[in-house]
Amino acid sequence: MADSTGAALADFSSAWRTDELKSEHTQQAALRRARTEIPELRGLLDEAVAALHASLALVIEGFPLDTAALAIAAGALGRVDPSHNGPNPDTLVHDVVDSEARPYRDPDPFHTDSPLLAHPHAYLGLLCVRPSPAGDGHTVLVSAADIAAEIADRSHLRALQDPYPFALPRTPGNDEPSITAHPILTMSDGDVTVRYCPVRVAAGAELAGHTLDAEHADALGAFERALDTQHLPTTFLLRAGELLLLDNRRLLHGRTDVGPAGVGRHLKRVKVHHAHVQAPAC
Incomplete structure (x- = not known):
C-alpha cells in the first residue's frame, strides 16, 4: 500500500468508531465511502480480493495500524464478524498480544479458526502492529490441498471426510462434556x-x-503426519504494518514459538464471513 493511500485510509477511518462498525450495513456503507473517496484504495482492494481467491493468502504492506481501518478494509471480503473472535464476546477486532504475564509461548500447531461453528469464518485478517523484538513468532501456512495430496492412502482421505468429534468448551454452570461432529477434510x-x-x-x-x-484413528494419524511434512509449509515473519489475509477454509495456519524476548508482539485479528452467511451457531 502506498504511503499516501495508507495515510488517506487512516484519516478516513478516524471518523468511525469500532463499535459502529459491528453492523454489516455500517461496514459496507463505510467501505463504499472509502472506495469512493480514496480511488487508489478501490483498486488495491479489488486486486487483493482477486489475489486471495487465486492464491489463498496475501500480505498487504504499509497498512495503517488502526482498528477501524482494518475493519473497513476487511469488509471487502464479506461480513466482519464481531462474535467468536477471542475470549471477550462481541469483539470486532481482537488484539493478540504476548504480554509479561505470558512471556513464553510454545509453537501454535496448525489449525483453522472457528472449527466449532456450523459455518467457520471464510477469511482471517492479521495485522502486525509490532513483531517480536527477537524475530521469533513466525507465521506458518499450509494448504489443505497440499496436505490431501501428501496422503497416499485413498481410504484415509475417505475417512477424513466422515464426521470427527470436536470437543466443545465447557460453559459456566455446565460441566458436562459435549461434542460437535464435522469432517476434517x-x-x-x-x-x-x-x-x-x-x-x-x-x-x-x-x-x-x-x-x-481404527480406520478413523489411522486416517487422523496420516493427516497429522502430513502436517509435519517439512517441505509443504510456507513460513514468514509478519512485520509492522503488514496485513495478512488468508482463506480460513482452505489453509491451515500456525505460529512458531515466542521466547521471553518476544514480549510485546502484537497482532490485530478480524474474522470474516461470506456476506450471505448469517450468525452461526455452534
Whole structure:
C-alpha cells in the first residue's frame, strides 16, 4: 500500500468508531465511502480480493495500524464478524498480544479458526502492529490441498471426510462434556477445504463413547503426519504494518514459538464471513 493511500485510509477511518462498525450495513456503507473517496484504495482492494481467491493468502504492506481501518478494509471480503473472535464476546477486532504475564509461548500447531461453528469464518485478517523484538513468532501456512495430496492412502482421505468429534468448551454452570461432529477434510470437484483444531479433536476422541475406531484413528494419524511434512509449509515473519489475509477454509495456519524476548508482539485479528452467511451457531 502506498504511503499516501495508507495515510488517506487512516484519516478516513478516524471518523468511525469500532463499535459502529459491528453492523454489516455500517461496514459496507463505510467501505463504499472509502472506495469512493480514496480511488487508489478501490483498486488495491479489488486486486487483493482477486489475489486471495487465486492464491489463498496475501500480505498487504504499509497498512495503517488502526482498528477501524482494518475493519473497513476487511469488509471487502464479506461480513466482519464481531462474535467468536477471542475470549471477550462481541469483539470486532481482537488484539493478540504476548504480554509479561505470558512471556513464553510454545509453537501454535496448525489449525483453522472457528472449527466449532456450523459455518467457520471464510477469511482471517492479521495485522502486525509490532513483531517480536527477537524475530521469533513466525507465521506458518499450509494448504489443505497440499496436505490431501501428501496422503497416499485413498481410504484415509475417505475417512477424513466422515464426521470427527470436536470437543466443545465447557460453559459456566455446565460441566458436562459435549461434542460437535464435522469432517476434517471436504473434497469436491477438486476443491479441498479443512476444519481442524488438534486440541479439540483429541479431546473429542477421548470423550466416553466417542473413541475413534481404527480406520478413523489411522486416517487422523496420516493427516497429522502430513502436517509435519517439512517441505509443504510456507513460513514468514509478519512485520509492522503488514496485513495478512488468508482463506480460513482452505489453509491451515500456525505460529512458531515466542521466547521471553518476544514480549510485546502484537497482532490485530478480524474474522470474516461470506456476506450471505448469517450468525452461526455452534
